[in-house]
Amino acid sequence: MNKDNVLNVINKLPSNLEVCNSILKKLNNNSTKIIEMSAIKGNYYSFINDTIYISNVSKNASDENRVIVIAHECIHSIQNKVVQLANTVISNLYLMLLLVTIILLFFKIDIIFILFPVMLLNIVVREYLELNAVTKSKDVFLDYIKEYLSEEEIFNLDEYFSKEINKAKYLYFLKIIFDKLWPFLTVMIINYICFNIIY
Numbered sequence: 001m002n003k004d005n006v007l008n009v010i011n012k013l014p015s016n017l018e019v020c021n022s023i024l025k026k027l028n029n030n031s032t033k034i035i036e037m038s039a040i041k042g043n044y045y046s047f048i049n050d051t052i053y054i055s056n057v058s059k060n061a062s063d064e065n066r067v068i069v070i071a072h073e074c075i076h077s078i079q080n081k082v083v084q085l086a087n088t089v090i091s092n093l094y095l096m097l098l099l100v101t102i103i104l105l106f107f108k109i110d111i112i113f114i115l116f117p118v119m120l121l122n123i124v125v126r127e128y129l130e131l132n133a134v135t136k137s138k139d140v141f142l143d144y145i146k147e148y149l150s151e152e153e154i155f156n157l158d159e160y161f162s163k164e165i166n167k168a169k170y171l172y173f174l175k176i177i178f179d180k181l182w183p184f185l186t187v188m189i190i191n192y193i194c195f196n197i198i199y
């Protein structure tokens with residue numbers, strides 16, 4: 001099945017809001033709120049207010065991934081709350097420490113050794129949450145579509161998304177490392193210049 005065929009099948013499914021509601025019900029999640037927004041391009045789950053934000057492009061949209069992406073966000077909503085909280089705290093701590101490291105350079109204080117383990121921890125926790133959601137999204141997706149599509153269509157979508165999920169796992173894995181690493185490397189270089197060249 002190619003992308004266009006997949007899109008044709010996906011467009012037989014209900015709107016994003018309906019899809020999201022049904023998947024949350026299937027996952028026995030009655031507490032997470034859904035906010036439909038036209039302004040946001042991607043879909044995401046916010047742990048802070050237990051809300052899934054989804055774009056309101058409904059039928060005939062051009063995104064063949066829309067349903068599996070919603071399944072992914074719904075999985076985030078039922079992931080372990082302690083890990084979710086840890087992820088939020090560590091991500092914010094990391095951002096704060098990046099800033100503090102730069103500020104302390106003016107006072108000739110070097111705390112880059114604290115920044116590195118926090119970055120590593122941030123990567124590990126984030127990788128766990130994302131790879132868990134990516135891996136489980138296909139099963140949740142297949143379970144949802146079985147009420148709407150024929151056996152042949154389900155078989156074809158299973159085959160198509162198995163390959164896509166395998167690619168997505170590597171992309172997520174690398175993207176998370178890249179997103180966390182480049183601010184660290186930037187601060188490390190500034191730190192190095194200050195302590196070895198300027199001071």
Ligand SMILES: [Zn+2]
Pocket residue numbers: 072076129130133
């Ligand atoms: Zn995710």
